[in-house]
Amino acid sequence: MSHRLAYYPGCTLKTNAINYEISAIASSKALGIELVELPRWNCCGTVHALARDDVMHYIAPVRNLIRVEQMRGSGLVDEGRLVTLCEMCYNTLRRADMGVKEDQERRRKLRDIMEEEPPYRGEVEVVHLLQLVKELGWGKVRERVERPLRGLRVAPYYGCLLLRPRGLAIDDYNNPTIMERLVESLGAEVVEIPFKAKCCGSYQTVHMSQVAAMLSHRILRQAMEGGADMITLACPLCEYNLGERQERIRGLFPDLKYLPVLYFTQLMALAFGLEGSAGLEFNNPDPRPLLRSKGLLGESRK
Amino acid sequence: MSGGEMVTVYIMGKRYRVPANLTIMKAMEYAGYQLRRGAGCRGGFCGACSTIYRMRGSFRLQVALACQKMVEDGMIITQLPFIPSEKKRYNLEKLKPGASVFLEYYPEIARCLSCNTCTKACPQDLMVMDYVQAALRGDIKTAAELSFDCISCGLCAVRCPAEIVPYHIGQLARRLYSRYIVGPSEQVQRRAMEVEMGRFDEEIQRLKSLDTDTLRELYSRRG
């Protein structure tokens, strides 16, 4: 009997990060969680509007929170939490939620502007999938593993928005361990890098790609020097800067070795024996040669 | 003259008394305006007569198609005979259906705030915000279906705070949908083949040989 939770994909999860979505839905199901997509949703805005007088940029995220309350009302989900995968969506939705819960004036204005929607009742809690997995317990994860990722050395990379600002960190923002625990539970070996929570360059990649390349390069180099086979992460923009752009970075630093970049849900899918739902064919650099060489793809089992 | 009820309307700020049973367009012409732009099919289909108005006593800004909307007492009206926009040039044959095509040709779509102002400005009651959002996430089918009845009147574009032109997005979505997702129409292909096989040659030749009067008679007796 699956526990149904409202799931907010975000635009990128439907296109560039489709592998994240496929593997998340499959691995969550294996853990007894059914991710029910919001039947009607819009872009959350990707970044929180930090100006304290802002009301307009709250419309998009709060509209999605209203949808969750509607889902609850229609009995489509079993509880009031909203699960996100993309770190940017987690941060934006969570901060918008906090912003309307703390500021009644803003909430009133939003209710006025969004007159065509029912008012937001403030009953939603925004969480990230990693938090749910931790809540289930690492023992539960270990139980579900059919193919331990033995011999795989993985460097967890958190990015910024799951841990900062302080108020919404899903783990200790100075020294997070949630991803490390997950990697270990899946049977792989953890490679901790000093810059595991240092910015990859984020949106600067659009018009100042050399700045993003510089930051991403440092992270990749640390992973390489730490002996990692691959990096795991939770954000499609980090994946783009560290993965898609890796070839361009290697152009500037030819000694950088090829380092596949996988979403943590893809590792879970792989370890749970759900290879077909891991979406590995979409990753760039292609992780399959590496995984095959470690005997982690194809026939062999426990 | 209809001899019926008269109402007061304000056309571009000037007050007029017009019969109540007229559309905005007819009321403007009754008042003496000659519409060279801002009038087209007069049937609610071409999108030329985009009109915005307020009712005296209300702050609400409302929208209408002048050829469809009846006048009401206290209407303060103006037409928007042209909405500035630039359709990007693309070769449909070279495009791939997905979110990236919208970011490539209309990157301003990324500025959408999901404020729903476009939806509220649509005289056809379309779910404009929803089709723009669908395009942004690459859901061409939904974008095409929701924008199907769009007549490109431009009222959404004029109101959008992010300066997006939604009807261009819808148009591209529909083109991609029919070219790549739905595929060529069976009926059209069959008919084209029939034409090529000469099935209609005889009839066309016969029609070509007729004189104007006979043609006129045939036309009025058609169907």
Add this chain to the structure above:
Amino acid sequence: MALGVSRQPYRHGVENISFKARVEELSGQNLNLCYQCGACSSGCPLSREMDLLPSKVMRLVQLGRDDPLYSRTIWICSTCFECEVRCPRGIDIASVMEALRQLMLRRKYSEVRLESLDPEELGRLPQIAVISNLRKMMA
């Protein structure tokens, strides 16, 4: 360089509010708390690319000087919040950077123009990159 924007002293159109007070209002931060420890600058991953260090930006605004509005710093910032978690006085410096950006953006200054972006590249980027970039950089 901030093209097209005059280097006149900052004018808000609001009579009795100083530049410092306006930044505090928009950012929701008490700038008097900053005692120039430099923790933000040392933690900032992009400080080496900036012309004014984050701690220097804080000092200038405390003194009512609007130089940061015309710096590269506020546009290089990637809003990673490293400064916010490090500040021993609990100041959200990232919000101060945003307030400074907003003061420029709200005057119709755009750091990024769509015409200067390569359309092919735009087609390859994940939507979240383009959306967040334009939100931070475009009026």
